[in-house]
Amino acid sequence: MTDVAPSPAAARRGGSAFWRRFARNRAAVVGLAILGVVVLLAALAPFLYPEDPFTLAGPPLTPPLQEGFLLGSDTLGRDIASGMAHGARTSLMIGLVATAVAVAVGAVMGGVAGYYGGWVDDTLMRLTEVFQTIPSFIFAILLVAILSPSILNVIIAIAVVSWPPLARLVRGEFISLRNREFVQANVLMGMPDWRIILIQILPNCLSPIIVAGSLLVATAILIESALAFLGLGDPNVMSWGFQVGAGRSVLRRAWWICTFPGLAIMLTVLAINLVGEGMNDALNPRLRERSA
Amino acid sequence: MSAPILDVRGLSIALPGGADRAHAVSRLDLALHAGEITCVVGESGSGKSLTARAVMGLLPPQVRATEGTIMFEGRDLLSLPPEERRLLRGDRMAMIFQEPMTALNPLMTVGRQIEEVLLVHSDLGAAERRDRILALLDEVQLPDPGRVVAAFPHELSGGQRQRAMIAMSLILDPKILVADEPTTALDVTTQAQILRLIRQLQDRHQAGVMFITHDFGVVAEIADHIAVMQNGLLVESGPAAQVLGDPQADYTRALIAAVPSLTPRAARAGGGRRILDVSGLGKIYRSGGGLFSKPTETHAARDVSFSLARGETLGIVGESGSGKSTVARCLVRLLKPDSGRIDLDGIDVAGLGKRALRPHRRRVQMVFQDPFASLNPRRRVREILAEGPITQGKPPEEAHARSAELLELVGLEPRVADRFPHEFSGGQRQRIGLARALALEPEVLVADEPVSALDVSVQAQVLELMDEIRVRLGLSVVFITHDLRVAAQVCDRIAVMQRGLIVEQGATAEVFADPQHAYTRELFASIPGRDWTPPETARAAAAR
Numbered sequence: 105m106t107d108v109a110p111s112p113a114a115a116r117r118g119g120s121a122f123w124r125r126f127a128r129n130r131a132a133v134v135g136l137a138i139l140g141v142v143v144l145l146a147a148l149a150p151f152l153y154p155e156d157p158f159t160l161a162g163p164p165l166t167p168p169l170q171e172g173f174l175l176g177s178d179t180l181g182r183d184i185a186s187g188m189a190h191g192a193r194t195s196l197m198i199g200l201v202a203t204a205v206a207v208a209v210g211a212v213m214g215g216v217a218g219y220y221g222g223w224v225d226d227t228l229m230r231l232t233e234v235f236q237t238i239p240s241f242i243f244a245i246l247l248v249a250i251l252s253p254s255i256l257n258v259i260i261a262i263a264v265v266s267w268p269p270l271a272r273l274v275r276g277e278f279i280s281l282r283n284r285e286f287v288q289a290n291v292l293m294g295m296p297d298w299r300i301i302l303i304q305i306l307p308n309c310l311s312p313i314i315v316a317g318s319l320l321v322a323t324a325i326l327i328e329s330a331l332a333f334l335g336l337g338d339p340n341v342m343s344w345g346f347q348v349g350a351g352r353s354v355l356r357r358a359w360w361i362c363t364f365p366g367l368a369i370m371l372t373v374l375a376i377n378l379v380g381e382g383m384n385d386a387l388n389p390r391l392r393e394r395s396a
Numbered sequence: 397m398s399a400p401i402l403d404v405r406g407l408s409i410a411l412p413g414g415a416d417r418a419h420a421v422s423r424l425d426l427a428l429h430a431g432e433i434t435c436v437v438g439e440s441g442s443g444k445s446l447t448a449r450a451v452m453g454l455l456p457p458q459v460r461a462t463e464g465t466i467m468f469e470g471r472d473l474l475s476l477p478p479e480e481r482r483l484l485r486g487d488r489m490a491m492i493f494q495e496p497m498t499a500l501n502p503l504m505t506v507g508r509q510i511e512e513v514l515l516v517h518s519d520l521g522a523a524e525r526r527d528r529i530l531a532l533l534d535e536v537q538l539p540d541p542g543r544v545v546a547a548f549p550h551e552l553s554g555g556q557r558q559r560a561m562i563a564m565s566l567i568l569d570p571k572i573l574v575a576d577e578p579t580t581a582l583d584v585t586t587q588a589q590i591l592r593l594i595r596q597l598q599d600r601h602q603a604g605v606m607f608i609t610h611d612f613g614v615v616a617e618i619a620d621h622i623a624v625m626q627n628g629l630l631v632e633s634g635p636a637a638q639v640l641g642d643p644q645a646d647y648t649r650a651l652i653a654a655v656p657s658l659t660p661r662a663a664r665a666g667g668g669r670r671i672l673d674v675s676g677l678g679k680i681y682r683s684g685g686g687l688f689s690k691p692t693e694t695h696a697a698r699d700v701s702f703s704l705a706r707g708e709t710l711g712i713v714g715e716s717g718s719g720k721s722t723v724a725r726c727l728v729r730l731l732k733p734d735s736g737r738i739d740l741d742g743i744d745v746a747g748l749g750k751r752a753l754r755p756h757r758r759r760v761q762m763v764f765q766d767p768f769a770s771l772n773p774r775r776r777v778r779e780i781l782a783e784g785p786i787t788q789g790k791p792p793e794e795a796h797a798r799s800a801e802l803l804e805l806v807g808l809e810p811r812v813a814d815r816f817p818h819e820f821s822g823g824q825r826q827r828i829g830l831a832r833a834l835a836l837e838p839e840v841l842v843a844d845e846p847v848s849a850l851d852v853s854v855q856a857q858v859l860e861l862m863d864e865i866r867v868r869l870g871l872s873v874v875f876i877t878h879d880l881r882v883a884a885q886v887c888d889r890i891a892v893m894q895r896g897l898i899v900e901q902g903a904t905a906e907v908f909a910d911p912q913h914a915y916t917r918e919l920f921a922s923i924p925g926r927d928w929t930p931p932e933t934a935r936a937a938a939a940r
Contacts (some may be wrong), residue, residue, distance in 0.1 A: 285770035288730050289832060293784040294757035307774040 125386040132382020138375035142368075146192035153186035157342040161186070165358045176360040178350055184361060188368055191344040195372065198259055199325040205263035206324075207317045210270025215301045217271070218278025229275070232268040240265035244327055248336045255338045258331055262324045273316055277309035311387035318380035322373045329369050344369050400427035401604045402451065402572050407464035409446050409455070409628075420446045420459065421628045428572060428604035433595070435607045435615045435636075437651070438625035439851035440822075444608045447625075448574045450474075451606065452491050453481045468572070487517040489572040490565035495581050496557035500549040507545030510564045517568055528567065536563045536593060555586035562593065569601055576608045583715035584878065588922035591618050610851065612655045613881070616640055616925030624648045641931055652930045654856040656881040658923065660904040661888075668706035671872050672727070672760075672840055675701045677736035677746070679722050696722040698896040700736070704840065709866065709873040711887030711904065713880060713919070719896040720876045724844045727874060728762045729753055740840070758788055761838035763862075765845040767825035771817035777803070777828055778813040784836045795835075802831040807861055823854035830862065834869070841866075844876045859886060880923050884908060892916045 127133055145152075155161070164181040166173050174185040217228040235243075247261035281287065282305065290300050331337050332345030333352075344365040351361025404426040411420050421443040428434050438444045450461050453473065466473040469488070473481065493499035501509060507529055514525045526545075533541035536559040549557055558578060565573060575594065579587040595618060598605050609615060615622060615636070623633040624645065632645040643649045677700040682691040697719045704710050714720045725731040727738060729745060738746040745756055764770035771780060781799035786792055800810035806827040817825055826846060833841060843862070847855040859882065866873055877883050883890055884904060891901035892913065900913040911917045920926070 285764035285766055286772040289762065289764065289770060289829075290772075290783070291730060292728055292757055292760075292762055293787045293836065294754045295783070295787045299787075304772055304775075308772070 122386050126382045129378075129382040129385050131378045132385070135375040135378025135382065138371055139379060142192050142372050142375070143196065145189050146196050149186075149189035149193055153183065153189050155186065157187040157190040158182060165354065165361075167358075168360050175364045176358070178347070178361045179354055179358070180350075184347065184364055187342045187347050188344065188365055190342040191347060191365065192368070192372075194255075194341050194343040195325045195328060195369075198255070198262065198328045199321040199376075202259045202262035202266065202324040202328075203317055203320045205259065206266035206320060207270055207313060209263065210267040211274050211306065211313065213267070214271035214274025214276075215278050215306060218275035219282050219297065219301050219305065221279070221282075225275070228271070232271050235265070235268045241327060241330065244331065245334070245336060248331055253331075253336050253338055255341055258328060258337060261331070262327050265327070266320055266324060270313070270316055270320070273312055274309060277312060278305060281305050281308055315380055315384045315387060318376060318383055322376035322380070325369070325376070326373055401430050401468070402426075402428035402606075403465075403467040404447075404451070405465050405467070407447070407450065407466065408462050409443065409450055410460055410462045412458035417628070419462075419628055421450070421625075423464070424625075424628075424630050426606075426623055426630070426633070428606055429621075430571070430604050431599070431602045432620040433598060433605040433607050433618055434621040434623060435609060435619035436623045436625060437609060437612065437615055439610060439651075439853065441627065442625040443628040444625050445576055448491070448576050448606060448608050451572070452485060452489065452574055453478075454491075483517075486513050486570075487568050488570055489574065490568075490570040492558070492561055492565050492573065492575040492578045494577040496554065496561045497549060499561055500557060502549050504548070505545065506547055506549065506552070506560045510560070510567055513564060513567050529563075532563045532567055533560070535597070536560070536566075537589075538563070553586075554582055555590060558582060558586075558590055559593065562590075562597070566597060566601060566603075570603055573598065573603045573605045574608075575605060577610070578607075579614065580609070580611070584880070584922040584924075585715065585918055587614075587924065591924065594618065611924060612640075612652060612852070612930075613923065613925035613928075616928035624651070640928060643931070651852060654852040655930055656856070656859075656879075656885040657930065658881055658884050658908070658926060660884045660908045661886070662905075668708065670703050671706045671741055672704040672874075673737070673739035674703065674727070675737050675739075677701065677723065677726060677738065678734050679719075679726055679731060680734050695719075695896045697726065697733070700893075700896075700898055702891050702898065702901060704872050704874060706839075706872055707866075707870050708889065709875055709887050711875045711877060711883040711890035712893060713877055713883050713890055714893035715878060715919075717895070718893040720878075720893050721844055722896075723893070724762070724842050724874065724876045727840075727842050728760050729757075730762075758836045759838055760840045760842060761833035761836055763826075763830050763833050763841060763843040763846045766849055767822045767829065768849075770829045771825055771832075773817055776814055776816055780817070780828065781813070781832055781835050784832060788836060798835065799831075802835055803828075805834065805865065806831045821854075822850055823858060826850060826854075826858050827861065830858075830865070834865065838871070840872045840874065842874045842876070845878065846875075847882060848877065848879065855882075862886075880919065892919065 160181040161183040162171050162173065162177055162181050164177060164179050166177040168174065168176040173183055175188070176184050178184055213228055213232065217225040244261040244265050247264060248257055251257040251260065287300060287304060290304050328337070328343065329345030329348070332343040333349040335349060337343050337346050347365035348362045351358065355362055404424060407421060407424040408419050409421040411418065424447060426434070426436070426447070436444045436447060446455065446459065449455050451466060451473070455461065461474050464474070500506070510529050511525050514520055514528065520528070529545060530541045533544055538544045538556060538559050544552065544556070544560065552560065578594070579590050582590060591614065594605065607618060619636040621633070622636050622639040624631050624639065624647065626647050632639060632643065632648045639648065640652070643652055677697055678695070679697040681694045681696050683694070700723055702710065712720045712723060722731065726733045733746050736746060737744045740756060740759060743756065745753060748756070778796060778799050781802055782792065782795035785795040785798065799813055803810045803813060808824060808827055817828070820828065846862070847858050850858060863886065865871065875883070875886050887904050889902060890904050890907055891898045892915065893899070894915045900907060900911065900916050907916065911920055
């Protein structure tokens with residue numbers, strides 16, 4: 105009688121519904137636009153500035169829009185615009201790879217802890233607490249200092265300090281999902297635990313993981329910039345933080361050296377945060393209605 | 397007849413855009429008389445709860461009453477300013493909610509919450525307020541009112557909380573009492589007490605009660621007037637005896653026919669080989685406790701023994717906390733029992749480890765209670781049905797081909813296999829859950845309250861389907877339920893559980909005809925509407 109299925113059209117609208125809810129948050133759309141520009145810049149860097157950004161392109165400390173420098177040159181005469189284009193590649197790459205590693209480690213740790221509970225949970229959570237008690241930036245400095253500064257080590261350092269919050273998030277989701285009846289039905293089928301964890305439960309907590317992951321990218325970019333600023337970045341790779349660090353001693357004589365890369369960091373991090381916020385609204389619509 | 401104290405005329409309630417229909421309720425007429433209980437009956441989605449909320453002025457933000465009037469004491473409630481409606485609420489009209497745990501503030505003592513009503517609506521002194529609260533708690537038959545006043549909601553049982561809730565709603569002698577499924581979350585024995593209490597109080601206070609329910613047993617127990625709703629429309633209304641005894645609308649007739657009869661089914665010729673033999677099963681839950689404190693122990697099952705013959709259906713009935721679900725979960729080995737044996741065709745599966753158990757998993761499968769939690773929302777129906785056989789080593793193509801057959805077996809079209817669970821209604825999901833269990837070709841099916849989350853009409857269909865499949869596949873079934881009406885229709889034998897013990901077991905007809913244990917007798921006495929025989933079955937019995 106009331107046993108009627110809702111129309112299947114509701115499911116087909118899924119994709120556009122996501123976009124509609126995302127677009128309802130104007131700030132998120134602006135963030136997405138900024139992020140798009142940064143990605144475009146990174147993609148076009150080898151065509152716009154085919155030369156190595158470390159080459160000396162002209163006289164040092166040239167102000168913007170002079171001598172063919174769009175954004176001026178730094179203390180050694182390197183083109184700042186070229187450095188920013190190549191730095192965008194570094195920032196995005198490190199942000200994404202470090203986040204991917206952190207999400208993978210966090211999901212596995214949190215998933216195993218949440219699914220098994222008991223002493224497994226206790227052990228893994230004490231372990232994450234060990235990581236969480238050390239201030240993350242100082243820990244990252246320590247790791248890079250020990251491992252020697254290279255792109256790979258910077259990524260490892262950032263991933264190592266970023267996974268604990270994700271592990272906690274995933275663990276919480278798993279604890280609420282593992283007692284659902286569908287998981288029990290899978291147990292009764294004799295399904296191995298790893299399949300239940302990865303194929304049955306994990307897809308059900310993707311939304312919060314995606315949101316947390318997107319915000320993690322912003323944090324990763326900040327940490328990378330800060331490391332490079334302190335001279336702990338890869339010396340062979342151009343990065344925004346390195347540019348700011350290189351210009352800080354002449355901040356009052358040549359404002360442009362620090363300003364443009366600094367703005368780039370700020371805008372990119374802001375944009376990613378806005379997009380993350382928008383995704384949160386789009387993926388957890390009920391949360392938003394409640395607060396509205 | 398006197399003029400109604402509440403008169404709802406032509407009420408329409410509009411749903412926000414994007415809902416499955418434009419109006420939750422359309423053109424509803426309903427009257428409430430002093431000293432009478434009007435039951436509003438309907439299945440989920442019939443608009444009965446929104447009607448109650450419209451009367452109280454508690455409609456959710458995007459839902460509005462667009463048409464009609466609700467006359468109360470000469471004024472139209474719908475056109476009153478919010479401030480004046482607020483003054484009416486609690487004072488002249490009150491509401492009892494379904495779930496007393498969430499309806500009470502967990503951070504306030506019960507006494508303080510009742511006092512709140514008096515503080516808002518009266519200017520009584522502190523001593524007077526306290527006297528009044530104590531007198532009322534006594535009136536709702538709460539033991540030791542002095543203790544209850546100082547208790548927090550979590551310190552009371554479900555029934556006690558509902559009594560406190562009723563006391564709170566009655567404190568100012570309201571003219572109208574709206575009760576939205578007030579006994580649905582309670583056990584049968586508690587439900588019987590609460591229904592009796594509402595009846596007594598309503599008699600004494602001469603209030604008009606609007607009682608929302610989906611359960612015709614409860615209706616038969618308590619109603620003076622009945623209004624039947626379907627999809628937002630009033631399909632029938634009239635005095636209780638008339639609607640129950642001689643329903644006019646087809647929908648009402650169908651609803652009443654779907655109520656399972658209390659006359660047990662004829663016992664089938666049993667005596668097949670035993671497939672399951674449970675003896676001395678025990679399970680203890682330990683909670684709390686740390687390094688230095690002892691954990692508290694709860695005996696969820698104690699020395700539970702029964703056996704199940706091939707092709708037989710055994711019902712395990714009991715109230716919440718009786719341990720029936722624990723027994724079910726031990727049988728399918730989601731839980732490891734602390735003691736006892738579970739002999740499955742000669743193999744004791746009670747103590748087997750994970751690996752040793754795997755080959756036997758297939759033989760005992762489970763149908764779950766909650767149709768919304770029992771299917772993985774991210775998997776298509778085809779995958780849900782195929783993953784069991786694949787896990788057990790069947791080639792994927794074969795498993796997928798078989799899922800189409802399974803869907804047909806449970807009365808769904810094979811083409812729905814590519815849909816996701818959220819595209820199905822509760823009853824359909826329960827069919828899919830049944831198909832998933834059958835995919836593994838089990839010998840024993842453990843059904844844990846498989847129909848308690850469904851509407852009556854859907855419930856009847858699912859029960860019928862289960863019975864049909866049981867016969868066709870020669871399944872043996874352990875059927876867990878709290879509903880004795882369902883048990884009477886489904887089970888060959890029943891076992892009654894209370895606090896972890898089986899207090900009585902035997903053939904269904906014998907137990908129903910002559911219950912031996914005091915608790916069983918109390919359970920039977922508590923079945924709502926036990927004296928009422930639905931007209932269809934009465935006619936059928938007369939014809940026989």
